[in-house]
Each structure stands twice: as structure tokens, then as C-alpha cells.
Amino acid sequence: MILHIDMDAFFASIEQAVNPKLKGKPLIVGSRGSKLHTVVCAASYEAKAYGIDSGMPSLDAFKLCPDLKFVVTDQGKYIWTSEQILELLKGYGFETVYASIDEFQMDVLDAPNPQTLAKNIQEQIHETFKITASIGIARNGLLAKLASKLNKPNGIAILDPDNLGRTLAEVPVKKLCGVGVKTELIFEVLGIKTCLDLYQKSAQFLEQNLGQNGLNLYLGLHSSEHFKAREIEEKPKSVGHSYTLSKASQNTGFIKAWIRLLSEMVGRRLRQQNLACKTVHLWLSGPEMAHFGAQKTYREPTNDSCEIYSRSLRIMDKTGQKSPKIRALGVTCSNLFPADNSALLKEDIRKEGLIKALDSINTRQGDWSIYPASVTLTRHI
DNA sequence: TCTGGGGTCCTAGGACCC
């Protein structure tokens, strides 16, 4: 059996646990400082009672509940808590993996009473962190994850041969991880409405109609395979940052300053993790240009923000437009390798030394103590 | 007054090599 442990309103619950003034209050956590120009990252259960949920524009959330409390995300705090929870779970002696920042899976093998185990885990998490978790139990990861959503918050649900058919018949297929808007549309045409409808289709039927995605869903539902371990320590496959401007801009200098800033942020993260990238991906979008994205792979890996910036600019030239109207933009680096800090040329050695010095100033004095002057342009217009 | 930001995986076609 697999236990899927899903934290309830994770970010919002942590903020309430840390700050007693927020306890019992409707609260949202937003991804950015300007509280009317962001979307809801997490909503406390008090906020959910007003119909607020993650993904909703914060403006709409404030309309539903004017007294809403607002907190800006603090990723460091959430990652730290997530790691602590993983350690706690590993203490039970079963193989446990990280599924996302607020989800964990535990292979409890043939534990005699998984429900009691789940109850103990919930209590220990609550005692330690003052937050709650919902737990799903089933014979594989996909079903366990589905089960964890059935009794939220602070609930336990088990899917076993006794209740599987009955339960799946009540759950819309959209609830299943891997079924998004597009897949749901295809299912509608095929007459698949509930998870049970999907469960009863053959592998061949699903592969014919949905290709690999269909086959994966079939396997996810029917296999009793061991979950795919994804360790928290695994290195990322890409690192990126993006930003949406408050209104579209045609000012090339301003746009370039933003690309410089995003390149700086990406470069810093690469250096912190001792990685370098071969591929740089720049994307731009605006009212007249739904989405322009292009990537380029270079022979030499880099984690120098300046180099990432100039590679981005070369991609920008490919838009073929002189000064396009831009509303949102992003810089992402992929094709990651361990950084090789052994420059040979005199000039490269100097450059490496300079970057190291700047990074150490920012580490000691706080982020953004020192940064390229051109970045200040992002604030002046 | 329009809905952020961080990711992963998959597919299909082109370029190029042997």
C-alpha cells in the first residue's frame, strides 16, 4: 500500500502557525508584493469558505472578502518546513519520497493497519508543526493521491477493493492527476465523465485515443508498481524566472533592463547550486504577440549572469520586430551541468574572481546589496 | 479592471553523422 500525504493549504497554514494574529482569519498567500496584482498561491480554510481558492486573481479574492489578510510567499520557509516533514516521515522506517513541496509518498508495504499509521502521522505532524495533513491510502501512487483529496482537510481516505468502484463512480475524471482541460475535453467526447468510466476502459482504447498520455493514465490506475522515487536532492533540470509588467511596454531599454534583472536572478541561482547551463531560453508575450519563445544551445556552459543576458539578447533579435509591445517575459536556463570553475584564460580568471566577489558581498550584506546599474531602469519607468 | 511564477514531461520535425 502507498500512503499519499498532502498538506492542507500548506503555505497559508504555515503562515498561520508562525503568526498567531493570522490564526482563524481568512488569509491568502500571494506570489508578489503588490497585493491586487497577483494570484492566490494558497488560501486558508477560512478564506476558502468565501469561495476563494488558489489560482484566483487576488483582486477577485478581495472582492469576495474585503477583510482578507495578505502575506507574500516566503519560499525558504516552506522549503525548510517541507524538508523537516520529510525527515519526520522517514522516521517511520518506510521508504518515503518527496512528490512536491507539500506532498509526500510512503510505501508502507504490508503494514497491518495503514489507517492507524496514517492517524499517527497526522497527529505527529500537527504536534510538531501546528499544521494538518490529509492522507490517502491505496495500492498505487495515483490512486493514493486521488484518495488524499477526498476528505480534506485533516482527513483520511482509503481506496480498497471493497469501495474502489463505488468511490471512483462519484469522482469527476478531472480530479485525477494528469487530466487537465484538454484531456477532459477529449474524455467528454468519448463519454468518460467519472474516474470509474476511465478505470473501465482498456489500455488499447486509451492509447488509441490519447497516445502515451492515455497509456500512462491506464498504468497509473491499474498497476501496483512501486512509486517512482523522486528525491528532494535531485538537481533541477531547468532554472528560470519570469515577470509580468503592470502594463505593456514598447520601451526597448526598459525591456532589456528586465531581461538583465531576470538573467541576474537565474545566474545567481545557478551559481548557488554550482550549476552551469548550455541552453538559454527567452520568451516574450504581449497584446500583439501571444507568445514568442526561442532557445539556443551553446557549446560552452555558463552561469555568468552577464553571459546569460547577452545570449538572451541574441535570441531577442530573432523576434524580427524592432520594438514589440511586451507585457510578460522570462529567462530560463536548461541543459544543466556541474559548474566547472577552472578558467584557463587570464581574462576569464579575472571575471570569475569578480563574480565571486559580488556574490559574496550579496551573501554577507543581503541580496541586492550590489547589482548592475542597468537594472535600476526597471524601477524608473 | 482582466490571470503569477516555478517547474516537468512529451511530441514532432529538422539537421547532421555514420
Place this chain on the structure above:
DNA sequence: TCTGGGGTCCTAGGACCC
């Protein structure tokens, strides 16, 4: 000059998740 077959890497874009 034209033809097969096998394989890798790169790019663009789609779908999905938290």
C-alpha cells in the same frame, strides 16, 4: 547522382502540475 537505415542533438510548442 541517388538510395537505406540507424541514431543523436536541437528547437518549438503543447499539456499539465503545484
